[in-house]
Amino acid sequence: xxxxxxxxxxxxxxxxxxxxxxxxxxxxxxxxxxxxxxxxxxxxxxxxxxxxxxxxxxxxxxxxxxxxxxxxxxxxxxxxxxxxxxxxxxxxxxxxxxxxxxxxxxxxxxxxxxxxxxxxxxxxxxxxxxxxxxxxxxxxxxxxxxxxxxxxxxxxxxxxxxxxxxxxxxxxxxxxxxxxxxxxxxxxxxxxxxxxxxxxxxxxxxxxxxxxxxxxxxxxxxxxxxxxxxxxxxxxxxxxxxxxxxxxxxxxxxxxxxxxxxxxxxxxxxxxxxxxxxxxxxxxxxxxxxxxxxxxxxxxxxxxxxxxxxxxxxxxxxxxxxxxxxxxxxxxxxxxxxxxxxxxxxxxxxxxxxxxxxxxxxxxxxxxxxxxxxxxxxxxxxxxxxxxxxxxxxxxxxxxxxxxxxxxxxxxxxxxxxxxxxxxxxxxxxxxxxxxxxxxxxxxxxxxxxxxxxxxxxxxxxxxxxxxxxxxxxxxxxxxxxxxxxxxxxxxxxxxxxxxxxxxxxxxxxxxxxxxxxxxxxxxxxxxxxxxxxxxxxxxxxxxxxxxxxxxxxxxxxxxxxxxxxxxxxxxxxxxxxxxxxxxxxxxxxxxxxxxxxxxxxxxxxxxxxxxxxxxxxxxxxxxxxxxxxxxxxxxxxxxxx
Numbered sequence: 267x268x269x270x271x272x273x274x275x276x277x278x279x280x281x282x283x284x285x286x287x288x289x290x291x292x293x294x295x296x297x298x299x300x301x302x303x304x305x306x307x308x309x310x311x312x313x314x315x316x317x318x319x320x321x322x323x324x325x326x327x328x329x330x331x332x333x334x335x336x337x338x339x340x341x342x343x344x345x346x347x348x349x350x351x352x353x354x355x356x357x358x359x360x361x362x363x364x365x366x367x368x369x370x371x372x373x374x375x376x377x378x379x380x381x382x383x384x385x386x387x388x389x390x391x392x393x394x395x396x397x398x399x400x401x402x403x404x405x406x407x408x409x410x411x412x413x414x415x416x417x418x419x420x421x422x423x424x425x426x427x428x429x430x431x432x433x434x435x436x437x438x439x440x441x442x443x444x445x446x447x448x449x450x451x452x453x454x455x456x457x458x459x460x461x462x463x464x465x466x467x468x469x470x471x472x473x474x475x476x477x478x479x480x481x482x483x484x485x486x487x488x489x490x491x492x493x494x495x496x497x498x499x500x501x502x503x504x505x506x507x508x509x510x511x512x513x514x515x516x517x518x519x520x521x522x523x524x525x526x527x528x529x530x531x532x533x534x535x536x537x538x539x540x541x542x543x544x545x546x547x548x549x550x551x552x553x554x555x556x557x558x559x560x561x562x563x564x565x566x567x568x569x570x571x572x573x574x575x576x577x578x579x580x581x582x583x584x585x586x587x588x589x590x591x592x593x594x595x596x597x598x599x600x601x602x603x604x605x606x607x608x609x610x611x612x613x614x615x616x617x618x619x620x621x622x623x624x625x626x627x628x629x630x631x632x633x634x635x636x637x638x639x640x641x642x643x644x645x646x647x648x649x650x651x652x653x654x655x656x657x658x659x660x661x662x663x664x665x666x667x668x669x670x671x672x673x674x675x676x677x678x679x680x681x682x683x684x685x686x687x688x689x690x691x692x693x694x695x696x697x698x699x700x701x702x703x704x705x706x707x708x709x710x711x712x713x714x715x716x717x718x719x720x721x722x723x724x725x726x727x728x729x730x731x732x733x734x735x736x737x738x739x740x741x742x743x744x745x746x747x748x749x750x751x752x753x754x755x756x757x758x759x760x761x762x763x764x765x766x767x768x769x770x771x772x773x774x775x776x777x778x779x780x781x782x783x784x785x786x787x788x789x790x791x792x793x794x795x796x797x798x799x800x801x802x803x804x805x806x807x808x809x810x811x812x813x814x815x816x817x818x819x820x821x822x823x824x825x826x827x828x829x830x831x832x833x834x835x836x837x838x839x840x841x842x843x844x845x846x847x848x849x850x851x852x853x854x855x856x857x858x859x860x861x862x863x864x865x866x867x868x869x870x871x872x873x874x875x876x877x878x879x880x881x882x883x884x885x886x887x888x889x890x891x892x893x894x895x896x897x898x899x900x901x902x903x904x905x906x907x908x
Contacts, residue, residue: 320432
């Protein structure tokens with residue numbers, strides 16, 4: 267049922283062509299009713315969309331032979347989210363969970379020939395706001411999004427825009443049968459254990475697969491687009507290839523997004539990438555009513571049954587940061603939560619994540635480990651270093667030095683990172699020339715982290731360039747330096763983590779990918795999934811054939827000389843040579859957004875290095891810079907000339 271769909275704002279006259287699978291924002295965009303949501307600061311101009319209700323309709327044919335079958339069901343694998351479904355003017359379904367499959371017996375409602383299907387989507391934002399208001403003075407802290415079973419990142423995140431979508435995000439179908447096909451038997455051909463044993467230093471946390479301890483090297487995966495219908499098989503292939511090519515063996519599917527398409531897990535199965543699978547809860551408490559719990563049970567069991575045959579999945583995890591959020595994010599004070607309400611929130615939380623979900627999972631998959639939350643201890647707590655998994659945000663959020671990792675490496679570091687700007691070619695696409703100065707409104711609109719630029723500048727000042735010079739930088743040079751910073755940080759943090767094995771048995775960078783063009787912790791760019799500098803650092807640091815290099819010499823302390831880099835092009839190769847040592851040699855080509863064979867390299871004096879690019883480029887316009895040239899521009903003597 268992919269074809270002949272139309273949409274309109276509820277109760278208006280005109281219908282417009284719609285695409286299924288899709289969402290309201292992409293349909294409006296395709297009909298030129300809105301500008302590109304990712305361009306400049308258009309995001310804030312499009313907030314009205316999420317406050318409206320939207321209708322979708324189609325007509326489909328049913329043959330007499332289909333009607334003769336004993337059972338006919340309409341099947342919806344993805345309705346986002348509050349949906350009333352009408353078949354031939356009869357209400358047949360009210361859905362309220364984006365992550366569930368909805369099956370409806372429609373035998374009595376169907377007719378031979380044309381059948382009309384209408385789906386009315388209520389504004390999820392309006393619904394959650396009214397649910398939260400109804401509960402007052404009781405508060406579920408942080409955000410009314412807690413009330414809805416919908417991708418939490420749709421409500422905005424510190425790397426993502428606020429596009430609270432609705433729509434038919436997976437293709438519906440009609441199933442007619444006399445006898446239901448038997449369920450395929452569930453077989454898991456490997457033994458998966460999560461070992462958490464007390465030891466002299468705390469408590470271990472590592473994966474043992476088929477009786478062998480495995481050191482996990484990887485990253486956190488978020489949805490690859492703010493609009494899920496855009497994540498095609500080709501996009502999945504690009505992203506999983508980036509993980510594989512960077513020598514990763516684990517991806518953590520983060521709990522604020524979606525349970526990914528089967529194709530994502532197929533690729534992980536194929537390439538030997540283990541998957542840590544969160545359930546879709548992130549950084550919030552939950553309602554405790556029966557309807558919510560019943561809804562979550564149906565979701566959990568449907569998703570586990572759908573995904574359990576993928577050998578790549580090695581862990582089910584209840585939520586992202588719920589436990590530490592309640593204990594350490596200061597909610598009780600911020601939201602003035604009473605002791606009684608606080609007790610209720612915690613009891614409901616325990617009942618869902620420590621009692622109910624593990625039981626529900628076990629009923630359909632008793633072969634994989636489960637943990638209730640990632641992590642159990644906030645990074646500021648000593649136990650976060652000695653037991654369990656750790657989200658170590660002392661670097662970045664705590665503004666600690668990168669070197670602190672030497673003393674503060676946990677047993678399994680499942681989140682940590684350093685921010686960088688998106689690639690400059692990406693910035694050029696979402697800005698106008700007048701937006702391209704530091705801290706412009708448009709650049710601020712693509713920096714979602716709290717005090718993001720202040721934190722970036724703090725680290726740049728510490729590791730690369732004096733803060734008085736940062737403000738004088740152009741955006742292209744600033745972008746380059748932030749990417750060098752991210753490279754330096756991840757190279758060293760990964761190197762330190764790996765040097766601590768077997769005390770430490772896992773390092774998962776936050777994050778692999780972006781869902782739109784933004785300053786973030788991602789090691790790849792949204793635009794064509796082009797690697798950022800740190801991806802090259804990670805690829806090297808995750809190699810198993812050599813010991814990862816740790817070099818904590820701060821670039822700001824280096825005595826750099828003009829490397830006088832020369833280069834020539836031969837086919838799809840660029841041959842580089844430096845007269846003196848060069849750091850962070852970055853090569854770019856106008857209009858090129860593929861992957862270079864290497865980038866942000868160091869060159870020794872007299873050394874020749876070949877870098878390849880993909881595909882054919884008629885007249886390549888090459889630009890090569892190194893750390894020396896960029897810093898030289900902002901040296902005191904140079905600045906005095908202005």
